[in-house]
Amino acid sequence: MDMKERPTACVIIIGNEILSGRTQDVNLNFLASNLAGMGIELVEARVIADIEGAIVSTVNTCRSIYDYVFTTGGIGPTHDDITAECIAKAFNVELEQNQRARELIADLCERNGVELNAARLRMANAPVGASLIRNSVSGAPGFRMDNVFVLAGVPRIMRDMFDGCKKDLMGGPLVLSRTVVASLPEGVIAEPLRALQDQFPGVEMGSYPFYQDGRFGTNLVLRSADETLLRKVCLDVFNMVEELGGGPELES
Amino acid sequence: MDMKERPTACVIIIGNEILSGRTQDVNLNFLASNLAGMGIELVEARVIADIEGAIVSTVNTCRSIYDYVFTTGGIGPTHDDITAECIAKAFNVELEQNQRARELIADLCERNGVELNAARLRMANAPVGASLIRNSVSGAPGFRMDNVFVLAGVPRIMRDMFDGCKKDLMGGPLVLSRTVVASLPEGVIAEPLRALQDQFPGVEMGSYPFYQDGRFGTNLVLRSADETLLRKVCLDVFNMVEELGGGPELES
Incomplete structure (x- = not known):
């Protein structure tokens, strides 16, 4: 991109709880303010359901249009957390157990004296080629694939992950x-x-x-x-x- | 639509102030809760900028997919309020001065002792074929074109307009x-x-x-x-x- 231009971004909020009205989203406002503060233009945001087809097609549309895409939600250990596998499908790569993520989660379980069970190990899954995004709040990392940054939905964790991404984002002139x-x-x-x-x-x-x-x-x-x-x-x-x-x- | 199915809906939030992080949106949560309470499934929401191309194409995409589309924002008297003309373009019809809207706005100006100027008259513009949505808070109405409901962005006015639309919405089985x-x-x-x-x-x-x-x-x-x-x-x-x-x- 032209260095004088502001890079563009899109936020994809993945979450039935937002669409059902159960939860008031606060992640968009945080990301919007912080992107503006870096000279990155947030052009669009979408709120979509925890449905594979919707996630895959929305991610593919948005990553082809915008310089940066941030997703929030769906990376926990439960059955309704399907973001990682959807991102792998969107990029047409395999989902694998990321060894560094596994170490982080195993360390965390040991420190907290809890079992490293299959559900917690699911949080070590990432698409082949992903790089991890640190989570200093609760341990299980997010990840980046190309221009797509996959963040947690819990606001405190999402904010920590975004802070960890900042060094990898190129800003433009501040508005x-x-x-x-x-x-x-x-x-x-x-x-x-x-x-x-x-x-x-x-x-x-x-x-x-x-x-x-x-x-x-x-x-x-x-x-x-x-x-x-x-x-x-x-x-x-x-x-x-x-x-x-x-x-x-x-x-x- | 099948009476046993729940009708689907999409919310389009039109507003630079949400994307810049200046304002925390609260309209989506209200609409999400109220649609859920009527048995209407909110499938998706989008936040887009006050840009004609974005508004026209998003409205056209969403109105072809979902049973109901609700837009919020951009129907005031200022130069950045371009929703009405964009909806007219999306439907490929002319924007006209709606006579009933003009009467409502003229009455309001008279009651409040303010001038019926060109800016206020802009709020009487609606696409040909639109039906009005009442605004008991501040007078200037919203409107409906086919399955698209065009509401104000100010939360108190938006809520009042939505209440006025409820009688025209067909709900499905409650979740x-x-x-x-x-x-x-x-x-x-x-x-x-x-x-x-x-x-x-x-x-x-x-x-x-x-x-x-x-x-x-x-x-x-x-x-x-x-x-x-x-x-x-x-x-x-x-x-x-x-x-x-x-x-x-x-x-x-």
Whole structure:
């Protein structure tokens, strides 16, 4: 990829518990923030069920489109953890017992005085050619195949694994962000904001209405990799809101 | 669709603010729970950017696969609200000013003593052939085109719009759910759980590990449309956990 471009990424959340409404996902927000913080553009996220066909086809579609793909979920020891075998199928390689993963899991079992049973050994399975992703929380590693990073679903473990991946991710120019908070409904701001957006296409302007104390307000989020331009445009937006009587406040 | 089958659904979350990590999405969880509560199977969710090409192609893919598609976001008055025009493009029809939507928005402006300006009138635009979805929170309606329900992104408004859609959604048999909480790590439960899953394919068994007070525990979530079978299998899982010394507790 061009060094001046930002690499692209996709997150695939594998989990019936998210789709059934039982669990509120928090992994996407963590990955989105952290990728943004490295200059990697998260273009898309998908939430899919624990179904082989869905996992294989989604992984294959996304790994061909995006520079990086991160999956969360489905790498534990139970029968519904099928991500590793699906990744092997997606890459058309065998699933094997990874010797380094087996050592890590055996060490962990010994330290914790628990049995190294068949279920726990399943967590040592990885596609042929995978490299491991460390798990300093609970031991059983994730893995990487080419541009696909296979992470746990438990948020604390997922975050630890992602931290361990960072060294292998190439970032791009950071997108900087400033927020002008206006005590005005969007309907008042929309026209002058559009004029500013037309004037400064180098700054992406997002408008997000909110309720507070029974009144509408709007967060105007300005994003650009050009810090000088961003400052200038932020001042213009601030002044625009002030002229409309919207008592602007700046958030970084 | 077959009346005995559960209709399928897909949620498309349109929003740069989710992909940049600025905002934690909460709409998916609401829609997932409510669809499950109506016997509609949420098969997939996608989070995509405020980009015309992405919206048009994702909507067209998903509306051809699933019985129902729900979009959230991008129907306000600002320049970055492009969902209505993208839905028109996806259906290959014109975007028009919907007269009933115009009346609703004009009434609202009059009641609130604000100007009916061009930006606010944009919210009256809908594809030709759309039917409106009421918004009792802030007035400007969502709309439905065929099997695609176009909802707001602001959670309070989205929830109100979804409530207004419920009468138009055909549900299927409810999937009932019971949860056995085990004070055991997954590695201990995995093998007997797999045996029970093999024995009772009519009950979907999910295993979700968690941390609490520095120890691993596991939620075993059992789901089935067959209440009698679910009760029987729930008792078996409960007994299995008890035999393993996992002090099981039942959650509904």
